[in-house]
Amino acid sequence: MGERRAMVLLLPGQGAQHLRMAAGLYGAEPVFTAAMDEVFDTVEAYAQGEGERLRADWLTDRPAVDLDCVTRSQPLLFAVDHALGRLVVSWGSRPDVLLGHSIGELAAAVLARIFTLRDATRLVLDRIRLLADGPTGGMLAVAASVREVEPFLAGDVVVGAVNAPRQTVLAGPDPALELTHKALTEHEFTCRRLPSLSPFHSPVLAPAVAGSERAIAALPVSPAALTMHSCYTARPLTAREAGDPGYWAAQPVAPVLFWPALDAVLTGRDAVLVEAGPGQTLAQLARRHPAVRAGTSVVVPLLPARPGPPERDRDSVAAARESLAEHGIIGARTR
Template sequence: MVDPAQVGDVSAGTPVDPGRPAVFLLPGQGSQHVRMAAGLYGRHEDFSAAMDMVFALIGKDGAAVRADWLSATPRVPIEHVIRSQILLFAVDYAIGVQLRAWGVRPAALLGHSVGEIAGAVLAGVFELRDAVHLMWDRICRLAKAPPGGMAAVAATPDQVLPFLEDGVVIGAVNAPRQVVLSGPAAGLDTVTARLRAAGFTLRPVAASTAFHSPMLREVAEQAVPVIARMTARAPKTTLMSGYTAAPLTAEQVTDARFWASHPVAPVRFWPALERLLREVPQCVLIEVGPGQWLSTLARRHPAVLAGRCLVRPSLPARPAGDEADLECFERLGAGLARPVRW
């Protein structure tokens, strides 16, 4: 959840040093776009098989989700929760599967919002079947939630707090001066108008649901029994939570309320990234999903600015067509041709 207009193209990055550990960054709401990563479908076997498996596990609605993903004019808009969330999960997961097929074994994973569920599957916490069930159940519940919205603000949390009212809250802390507000549409309009009048720069986030706000508390509570029936295992790979800003423990991953709380809890991406880069220094941060907004955020970190860590995206910063998707992804693959330590 970031301002897409502030995202630059960082695909022509420094070649990967094979002596550095790899870290996967998995994006969430705000990075979705029509036909995201579709250029890889049918061109990379493991990616394609992973996407098809997700569609199959959705059940009777899977074919419609697949058709909308591959369409330039989807029947259901990509910003709608029943498309954005499941497709972001699927693309993040499928790109991770393809990277593993290339021999990339990450030392750690950090997902933003729905990216954390994809990361949990790649880290071995959930079986794919259970994760898709969790996601589809959540999405169907969220689709019935009251309408809301989100907006990115170039400000610190302390700067925006005095302006918050009418149910609007800080839904994410993405960087030292980049927060995302979330709440009911009318309240968000009021708050953002006051912030603009005070001189702050804002951009809307592509979402018609107020993710990471109290508006979704009832939805979160309803999901607890569903998640409690799932099997969760200790992560096989370090899974840095974007909610706790710490590695998830074996005890935490078995807590159904933790996973159910994600639509309500604020995302703390920057604190999580700071801890991750302390624990996995001199790494290669690979954005495993559409867009380059996590890459852009990561490039603001002192460890990246100083050259101690490298950043590599999987896909173009903005929608540019199938061939651009393929070119960017294969450029990443060429840079990872030599073994990456984990």
């Protein structure tokens, strides 16, 4: 029998959100439910009524506030990623590496015990308070390399994420982003607007988040209990970076280097890549990696690729748990 593959937890970010994401697990999976309630209770403690409104918008098909709005997408993605990570850990295995995309990296920081859940939730609330007054815009996924899209960058439109060799995300304010979209389409590039009402990972957000370092500096930071790989440096997160308020404050502005980070994680290591978040965006990207195509590493998403009835969430998690047991990541479930 070969060596155990490493377990790498992938935590998705902005753009992965959808109505009732992972809601089928609420009330059915005690660990997940408790972790979600802890976030809602913390939000409620900081902003009376907001925790209950956030929970209500998550659990309904008709939220009062659009889930693509920063005040919903960011805290709910953070909460769902963290709760799913806690669920996986409860099955009896510690992740060898945490790799979070965008807001997913903050959920990873809680799982790694760099921040407490309460402090990280406070950080998220401060961030969305600042971003809510920032410029509107969005993100555009383009099936092309960075080099191919560079000639089309204009009007504050920048590369916001490198998700794969031919999957680049552009970010910027409207109408500049829409003009870039039109130009790329005219040149026969395949493009898709991502669900976001803010130009995440674009310098145009820098003025909005200016001053956030002060709030972050007031939060206690602990040494990481688990290895985190940064999607902003494509390297393991260092103790210096973890303790630097500027590192966390820059996240909404800095580009996400998911593919270079994933490539570094899989260099010299066979892994089971577990996507702990809504949808299967990161799983689909990871399946393009040569190590996965060769079969030395495998991908196990926790949730379905598309929204569906509550039982689909539960069935998908049950199947993922069985798959992790088959790969020797966790013990077989006793019945």
